[in-house]
Amino acid sequence: MVYSQSTIRRYPQDLSLWRVPTGYAAETFISEATFRQGHRAIESGTSKKRKRENKGDVGIVDGAGAYKGPWARYEAERPDAASDEEFGDDEEVEIVYEEDEIEENPAPAPKKLAGTDYQDTEALGETSEFVGSEQYDYQGRTYMHVPNDLDIKLTGDRGEAKNFIPKKLVHTYKYHTKSITQVRFLPDSGHLLLSASADSKIALWSVYGNRELLRTYSGHTKSVNDIDFNPAGTQFVSASYDRYMKIWDTETGKCLNKFTTGKTPHVVRINPSIPHEFLAGMSDKKILQYDTRSGEMVQEYDHHLGPVNTITFCDEDRRFVTTSDDKSLRAWEYGIPVPIKFIAEPYMFSMVRSAPHPSGKYIAFQSSDNQITVYSSSDRFRQNRKKSYRGHNVAGYAPDVAISPDGNFVSSGDSGGYVCFWDWKTCKMYHKIQASDAPVLAVQWHPRESSKVITGDLNGVLKYWD
Template identity: 25%
Template sequence: MTSLVAYEDSDQEDDPPNEEGTDQGNAKSDSVAGLSGGAQKQFGLSLSSQNRPLFNPHDRGFEVVQFSDMTASGHFSEFISQPWTQNSTSFERPAIRNSDCAISVKRPQPSMAVVKPYIPKRQRLSQLGGNDVPESPQAATVSPDQGANSKLLMEVSDSVRPYLEMRCSGAELPRRVRLRIQAHQGPVNAIHWCPVPHLSHLLLSASMDGTAKVWDGAGSGRCLRTCSSHSGAVRDACWSQCGRRLLTGSFDHKVHLTDVETGQKVVAVNNQCKVTCLALQPSDPHVFLCGGFSPEVKAWDTRTCKVVRVYQAAIQQTLDILFLAAGKEFVTSSDSVSRDSAERTLIAWDFHTSAKVSNQIFHERYTCPSLALHPQQDLFVAQTNGNYIALFSAQRPYKMNKRKRYEGHKVEGYAVGCQFSADGSVLASGSSSGSLHFYEHQSARALRTLPAHQQACVGVGLHPVLPAVAATCDWSGEVSVWH
């Protein structure tokens, strides 16, 4: 730190300054004027015990004193600087250049480096470029068809509207494929048209990739909603009776009820085992049955998320569930095959009492991976691993029709699905060979066979309103719409 000090013993005004700068030793004996102990001002530093005056020829009578060896006093006294060569009332501040003398600066200097506050990148770009601010990724990826998708999810499609008032006069068979969609990254386990007529253009698919998707199956074929709330493979999915919600069961032991319009999960229950099949109660839309890798079939209430009934059987896995007689009874299909008649493949249950109504329905030693109910008659069919479809009565004692069976396709261990048409005159089935088969219900003869997929065709759905429209899915994740 530097200070300007004047000496009192400079009586001769004509005494020239030492231009050589070598008389610094004579200045050591001079005392600094104006030091008073009474009027002290604290500056945070102590007075030097040794004053070293440095002469500068450009100071014009002022001498720069360098202080060092600070003492512990911690105070400076007030300095009174006077001209060295003349008594002048005007005071000129000397100009000190670092090139003329080495000055040790002790006084804290204001820092030129200013700490600037952080400005976000978006704000900096807006300041530089005005209104040319890039939009956020979310805003940039908003599809212009989002409003159209929401409209299709809740309103009648133009492709279905002309057929809503028409009465079904007979089933027509599709001839060619209209859409082929690589819908999923894994095998598609189930495919269903929405049962509500004015929303029947919506097509539901459930896949092993952990997602369930809703498609505009009767129209453009684009995906309208993706439900990916499960952490495991989605084994089964079905529509609610109102067509506004989806029920999905997964290998992550969870069953989710999802709103179709918003895609939000409404209800989630933990079945404590891998879920393989689901069935909604026809007379109570808040109750559903859930089966899986367990000897139990549980009835859940979506309002309380609690189990209301448990159906216990000596089985290892439930393959499918089918309600009969307006929801009073239902049939379960299991993977249990034994000579003991108490452990048959198909078991009929009373829904309200949880009692077994019959367990001697199917006497052949084949498992039945899927079941389907006739829409108008008291009949149901069971897809068997014997490469045929068996026909049963839907009333007690649930006897099998041994004179009629639907043959020509292959199952070979796949969960191949089957379904009746809206009027019940045609039965459609997939095949492990990838083909699509149509049978006449009354005569059980084959009507048409279509080469649908390269891999196993595991699901088929006939449209409830549109004539000659069907949807199929295969083991590679492909969905096809036929007309």
């Protein structure tokens, strides 16, 4: 037998002999390439002779045909007595060669419940439950009816109402078990509140009266990323990490339609001017436009180089602006899949949340470098260098940014548990509220009340401030 010089040692008494594990070998001259070739031939020859038992079926835990996988023994190592006992005399044991273990087209493994999943990731049936005290009032109306017996007018023209900074906690809503990802007031009236959470649930709350939990919406199997009402508030769309986007009826809780491309939607926005269409920003860099009536995708916007984070309608909903993890901003004409504006500067960071200014002239973006930046939403889409709101910490999180209905205040969550308020004109921080001991991720202004703000934190707690 020939041994490589790297595996043997010279025997000191006789310079012509080499000490090897099995004795001594005479010195001979052989090239490294020849040695490697012979070594491979011997190794492949022994591997062909070694046979293994069948790996078994992954669906069988115990008994005949149970899954052995990489622990399947070699035929030579299996004692005859054990094989007779274990498999029986009349049962055939399929033997496979070791080199045959890699299959060209293996059958997919049965779908099992992953240890970190909430439940099986297949889309389950959607359910909704009314959990409030009274589903109908004395006139047979549901909670969708706007109350008119309050000291504030929730319908009609809002007028020149002025906003103020909230100072005290009014109410705490508790139902969710994981982080709040988004909150939305019912458009126009604001007498209902919708919350989405990482516990895969969506909840509807009453803002007035006993401020109770009214309805829960279940059907997503993973964290819900985003929610958005249609202009009338009768329906809303939800997006989740289970890769589904679903249209829900706010009043009945029925799931009206669901959409998926196999990719994760990060943000969804219903077009306020075309309520039966919505946009979805996806993890595969695309923005998809869906028609909820036909259930089909009608347009695809594919120019970003990273997952899409924000979608903001502007110019009377004829255009929209998107931002992405590629640290760029793009503006689009609605329905035309070519950007009309592209902004990517070396100093820009990825912008993770957005809010349009009530005037319709600006959009505020939560930037990952701990500031809120402002861009014009007109033809030029330029950054307003004079407006930068700092003093809060958002790195590692994506806290929401919201602008008061009168346009005078900018508010944002903070990773330290604060809600921060800035003056829109001067960019100075007015006030900071310690809203939680966990990061505050969601914040929204009430559309009608002068100083009401809702916040949602990483612990799943919603707090209502006045």
